[in-house]
Amino acid sequence: MTVLGQIVSGGFGELVARQKAGISLEIGELLISEAADKKVLLQVYNLQYGSQLSQQTRELVSGMKLEEENDLEILDPELRNYNLAFLKPLVSIDKKSAVLCKVLPNFFAQIRELQEKDISFLATPKNPISIGKLRSGSKALDFDVLIDGEKALTHHILIPAQTGKGKSNLAACMLWDALGRDYCGILVLDPHDEYYGRNKLGLKDHPGKKAVYYTINSPPAGAMTLKINVRSLKPSHFNGVISWSDPQREALYLYNRRYKSEWIERILLDDEPLEGINEGTLAVLKRRLQWLLSISLSDGQLYSDGVFDLTAGNTTISDICDDLEKGKVVIIDTSSLSGSVELLVGSMVCSEAFSRYRGHKRAGILHEKPVISVLLEEAPRVIGKEALERGPNIFSSIAREGRKFKIGLIAITQLPSLIPRDILANMNTKIVLGIEMAPERKAIIDSAAQDLSQDERAIAALDKGEAIITSHFTKFAIPVKIPLFEEVVKKAEKSKVKLAFPGLKG
Ligand SMILES: Nc1ncnc2c1ncn2[C@@H]1O[C@H](COP(=O)(O)OP(=O)(O)O)[C@@H](O)[C@H]1O
Numbered sequence: 001m002t003v004l005g006q007i008v009s010g011g012f013g014e015l016v017a018r019q020k021a022g023i024s025l026e027i028g029e030l031l032i033s034e035a036a037d038k039k040v041l042l043q044v045y046n047l048q049y050g051s052q053l054s055q056q057t058r059e060l061v062s063g064m065k066l067e068e069e070n071d072l073e074i075l076d077p078e079l080r081n082y083n084l085a086f087l088k089p090l091v092s093i094d095k096k097s098a099v100l101c102k103v104l105p106n107f108f109a110q111i112r113e114l115q116e117k118d119i120s121f122l123a124t125p126k127n128p129i130s131i132g133k134l135r136s137g138s139k140a141l142d143f144d145v146l147i148d149g150e151k152a153l154t155h156h157i158l159i160p161a162q163t164g165k166g167k168s169n170l171a172a173c174m175l176w177d178a179l180g181r182d183y184c185g186i187l188v189l190d191p192h193d194e195y196y197g198r199n200k201l202g203l204k205d206h207p208g209k210k211a212v213y214y215t216i217n218s219p220p221a222g223a224m225t226l227k228i229n230v231r232s233l234k235p236s237h238f239n240g241v242i243s244w245s246d247p248q249r250e251a252l253y254l255y256n257r258r259y260k261s262e263w264i265e266r267i268l269l270d271d272e273p274l275e276g277i278n279e280g281t282l283a284v285l286k287r288r289l290q291w292l293l294s295i296s297l298s299d300g301q302l303y304s305d306g307v308f309d310l311t312a313g314n315t316t317i318s319d320i321c322d323d324l325e326k327g328k329v330v331i332i333d334t335s336s337l338s339g340s341v342e343l344l345v346g347s348m349v350c351s352e353a354f355s356r357y358r359g360h361k362r363a364g365i366l367h368e369k370p371v372i373s374v375l376l377e378e379a380p381r382v383i384g385k386e387a388l389e390r391g392p393n394i395f396s397s398i399a400r401e402g403r404k405f406k407i408g409l410i411a412i413t414q415l416p417s418l419i420p421r422d423i424l425a426n427m428n429t430k431i432v433l434g435i436e437m438a439p440e441r442k443a444i445i446d447s448a449a450q451d452l453s454q455d456e457r458a459i460a461a462l463d464k465g466e467a468i469i470t471s472h473f474t475k476f477a478i479p480v481k482i483p484l485f486e487e488v489v490k491k492a493e494k495s496k497v498k499l500a501f502p503g504l505k506g
């Protein structure tokens with residue numbers, strides 16, 4: 001056992017250790033202090049110089065060395081000058097379990113490197129989701145971090161980080177892992193068409209279950225064309241997607257009540273408004289719906305050239321929900337759709353899934369169903385403060401009460417501070433990647449499941465793919481290193497080859 005240092009002062013929550021000469025501890029590094037029967041998992045949160053010599057003496061000695069090229073040395077430099085590491089206790093470890101730390105490690109206790117056997121308390125949950133490898137500072141340890149996927153997904157996952165810090169890569173790794181599991185179905189709204197891997201490695205290369213892929217751009221073999229019948233639309237689907245004035249909304253509901261599923265066609269075709277509706281209102285509805293749904297009118301005929309179709313696509317929404325209920329991953333390529341149409345499609349699927357799961361709950365069969373999770377980029381578009389001022393929408397309903405019905409969000413954002421506090425606090429698992437902007441970090445720290453107040457610096461300094469998981473379903477805020485997605489795929493392909501040719505070495 002290599003001793004890395006020794007605890008010399010401090011108090012609960014902020015221990016100070018003297019670092020052994022020649023060792024270089026890092027911010028974020030995990031350490032163990034073990035004395036008698038007390039074993040505590042510690043993490044470095046700050047580093048500082050320490051010295052036995054006064055500042056004046058140190059300045060004098062440096063001056064002599066610099067100005068007079070004197071090779072005067074300080075007596076026993078290693079003994080007199082050293083580094084101090086500030087540590088916070090994460091958990092105290094019993095034989096097999098870990099509990100929140102309520103005691104101080106022994107005074108003068110020595111600290112050592114973390115070993116695999118120390119963290120055997122991080123047992124594999126029944127329905128896990130793999131996030132990456134345990135990370136100590138910037139070193140990835142050979143230990144998989146698996147969180148309880150069923151709980152985490154129903155209670156929402158937030159992935160906050162600045163652009164380029166690895167949000168999409170993390171999402172791809174999680175989706176890859178989910179493809180190999182049956183307990184969850186995930187709907188992915190993919191505005192960058194980056195997950196399926198049309199022209200690169202992607203989820204399509206998974207050796208097990210296949211992801212279902214909907215796109216409007218010349219679907220590759222095995223993919224589905226994204227066409228949705230306009231008759232599947234209901235006025236409520238527009239909530240959170242576009243804002244209508246009160247008279248406009250009333251008109252939508254009136255048409256829907258009168259003409260049932262044909263309501264959109266009636267609005268677009270009718271020359272005279274229904275009684276009680278202003279002509280101007282009808283004209284605005286016609287214009288906005290034509291634009292939004294890419295439907296045009298010519299010679300009294302409607303033509304569609306977007307996602308929303310006048311004849312095809314009757315079962316698309318229910319097909320997608322069927323797949324989600326079977327625990328599949330469904331990716332919708334929304335790269336060529338406007339943000340509003342992307343959200344509209346998402347809103348239709350989520351509304352259907354939500355109402356099905358409500359029904360399952362009433363019928364007492366919800367426990368037989370997989371969790372459904374909805375992955376959404378730029379989540380503040382629908383669960384941000386500004387969006388919610390326009391009233392609730394299906395995504396905010398999921399954020400607020402989806403857990404009762406086993407439906408959750410995986411919300412990705414660069415700007416968590418735009419999400420109201422109550423919703424942020426409701427997102428019980430946060431996988432925090434690098435965030436340099438202080439107000440964004442603050443929003444996360446203030447709503448984290450564990451006390452991250454000492455981790456400001458660590459969060460700002462997280463490199464690509466380095467993350468901290470703070471969750472109600474983990475014993476402490478776990479530092480992780482996310483693998484690079486392409487490498488995960490290549491590794492799976494290699495082991496597939498090995499399975500096919502067992503003699504092959506590689
Ligand atoms: N875990 C990782 N390990 C190594 N490199 C990574 C990792 N995650 C991301 N990267 C690199 O950073 C780039 C940006 O990642 P990306 O996931 O697209 O970020 P974001 O979605 O947050 O903008 C990737 O192209 C990749 O090269």
Ligand SMILES: [Mg+2]
Pocket residue numbers: 167168169
């Ligand atoms: Mg991204």
